[in-house]
Amino acid sequence: MQKREQGKSGGSGGGNAAPPPKRGRPFGSTAASVASASAADSVAPSTLLGPSLQIHNSFSVEQNNKRIVLALQSGLKSELTWALNTLTLLSFKEKDDMRKDACLAKIPGLLDALLQIIDDWRDIALPKELRKGQRTRTLGANSVITGFGNEYEALGSIALLPHSGLGPGSAAEISGQKNTSKRRRSEWWLDEDGLFNLDDEGRAEKQQCAVAASNIIRNFSFMPENEIAMAQHRHCLETVFQCIEGHIVEDEELVTNAIETIVNLAPLLDLRIFSSPKPSYIKITEKRAVQAIMGMLGSQVKAWHCAAAEFLGRMIINPDNEPLLLPFVPQIYKRLVDILSLQAFDAQAAAIGALYNLVDVNMDCRLKLASERWAVDRILKVIKTPHPVPEVCRKAAMIIEHLASDPQNRTSLLAYENAFAEILFSDGRHSDTFARILFELTSKPNNKIAAARGIWGM
Numbered sequence: 001m002q003k004r005e006q007g008k009s010g011g012s013g014g015g016n017a018a019p020p021p022k023r024g025r026p027f028g029s030t031a032a033s034v035a036s037a038s039a040a041d042s043v044a045p046s047t048l049l050g051p052s053l054q055i056h057n058s059f060s061v062e063q064n065n066k067r068i069v070l071a072l073q074s075g076l077k078s079e080l081t082w083a084l085n086t087l088t089l090l091s092f093k094e095k096d097d098m099r100k101d102a103c104l105a106k107i108p109g110l111l112d113a114l115l116q117i118i119d120d121w122r123d124i125a126l127p128k129e130l131r132k133g134q135r136t137r138t139l140g141a142n143s144v145i146t147g148f149g150n151e152y153e154a155l156g157s158i159a160l161l162p163h164s165g166l167g168p169g170s171a172a173e174i175s176g177q178k179n180t181s182k183r184r185r186s187e188w189w190l191d192e193d194g195l196f197n198l199d200d201e202g203r204a205e206k207q208q209c210a211v212a213a214s215n216i217i218r219n220f221s222f223m224p225e226n227e228i229a230m231a232q233h234r235h236c237l238e239t240v241f242q243c244i245e246g247h248i249v250e251d252e253e254l255v256t257n258a259i260e261t262i263v264n265l266a267p268l269l270d271l272r273i274f275s276s277p278k279p280s281y282i283k284i285t286e287k288r289a290v291q292a293i294m295g296m297l298g299s300q301v302k303a304w305h306c307a308a309a310e311f312l313g314r315m316i317i318n319p320d321n322e323p324l325l326l327p328f329v330p331q332i333y334k335r336l337v338d339i340l341s342l343q344a345f346d347a348q349a350a351a352i353g354a355l356y357n358l359v360d361v362n363m364d365c366r367l368k369l370a371s372e373r374w375a376v377d378r379i380l381k382v383i384k385t386p387h388p389v390p391e392v393c394r395k396a397a398m399i400i401e402h403l404a405s406d407p408q409n410r411t412s413l414l415a416y417e418n419a420f421a422e423i424l425f426s427d428g429r430h431s432d433t434f435a436r437i438l439f440e441l442t443s444k445p446n447n448k449i450a451a452a453r454g455i456w457g458m
Helices: 002-008 031-043 061-074 077-091 110-124 171-191 200-221 224-231 234-245 252-268 271-275 286-297 302-315 322-340 345-361 363-371 375-384 390-404 407-426 431-442 448-456
Strands: none
Touching: 061 077, 061 110, 077 110, 077 200, 110 200, 110 234, 200 224, 200 234, 200 252, 224 252, 234 252, 234 271, 234 286, 252 302, 271 286, 286 302, 286 322, 302 322, 302 345, 322 345, 322 363, 322 375, 345 363, 345 375, 345 390, 363 375, 363 390, 363 407, 375 390, 375 407, 390 407, 390 431, 407 431
């Protein structure tokens, strides 16, 4: 496919289209949100991560890279706040601002240090009261044999079976006592929270640091010089997909940063990395990663399902990812048709972009989308409204042309012949496309009568 060849280089459109643009900031990018943020800064400065920081023009990342990484790894509040604030300013790039010093390749160990901050928060994000603890078995506690395997060892009584043939002072009993004591100490250490428990304020600081680290990683994903390193970093992908997977209970801003990061890396992402010999930290599989994205696609949050639709549209272009997405294609295009019914223009654009790639590379989607209820009506509505972005209208018309190119869809699409003709004569921008659609539906022989007319010149 020509589109797949273009997708290898990062493009998702036809012809000599430029690489797909990066998504904008979902929150905090508008003038109103900036004003509200400045107002919040003056009202409640204690809720922010740290004081405002300005980096001097003479600040060199190459000279301070070790200090930044060590500050992130130290866990000290002052050092961690300084490093996160510095990296936030370095990673955030305006349109006319080129921050070449913020390249991950120039700061060894930086990505791993940021991921460790997120992992530390993920380890304590779920309160211990909500976790499923081990069941304490008291049945038969006063008996020599409880019937629960090695449960009698946890009760502190080493009882030997009568037929074992071992005396009470044998070496086996002594070694059993040693092993039991070691195991009990280790279980106590794992079951308890430890000596340095975090109060609510400490948990809030951990959460703020994790959100700040995820925001830095998201900002890094916008820079082309960082894309390859991040898309091939298994720990980075596993952490991001884990945050997406827990979007129901996880911090919303952390999830938003994760989904935005993965959308930026989608053109270079190969899901087979989760089965590669690279060291794994979280054990994310290909199926689990796709299921996490499907959960985001079904979310009611507009920023999340729009990003998930855009991610799937970019992923399907890669032929290496297509076999992993095929089992979910029926769920994908049905949900995309539902998103088309929303009045939000950005949601419609994301759904049209994903459907445009799906019908081009997947025949099963091309066959079933034409018979899906309301699918063609909603695609035509995007064209007739019209959508404020002309490229979205063009892709919507191309989707219908892809559907009309399949002979099995002609019967269902002929019901919209009048609507196609109306657009043909009323909208000059899409007249050529709908002329080809009507030609596909009416001129090409698709039954025995038309074949006979072609043979006998009738």
